[in-house]
Amino acid sequence: xxxxxxxxxxxxxxxxxxxxxxxxxxxxxxxxxxxxxxxxxxxxxxxxxxxxxxxxxxxxxxxxxxxxxxxxxxxxxxx
Numbered sequence: 001x002x003x004x005x006x007x008x009x010x011x012x013x014x015x016x017x018x019x020x021x022x023x024x025x026x027x028x029x030x031x032x033x034x035x036x037x038x039x040x041x042x043x044x045x046x047x048x049x050x051x052x053x054x055x056x057x058x059x060x061x062x063x064x065x066x067x068x069x070x071x072x073x074x075x076x077x078x079x
Contacts, residue, residue, distance in 0.1 A: 001047075004040065008021075
């Protein structure tokens, strides 16, 4: 999952208040750009099952909310 955490860290550096992101297939849509991450949907299931993200899906795209604990961890551990 380091690839996913690296992309999230990158987004948090650019926008420290960012908490929501949208997933479709193996792509993350963030601030109008897409990032392809291998096995992304499977990774999101693992993260949701462990309370790291919350599934906020309400339409055909999967939307996730980052927990404040993981945001703090990612901000303090720059990989």
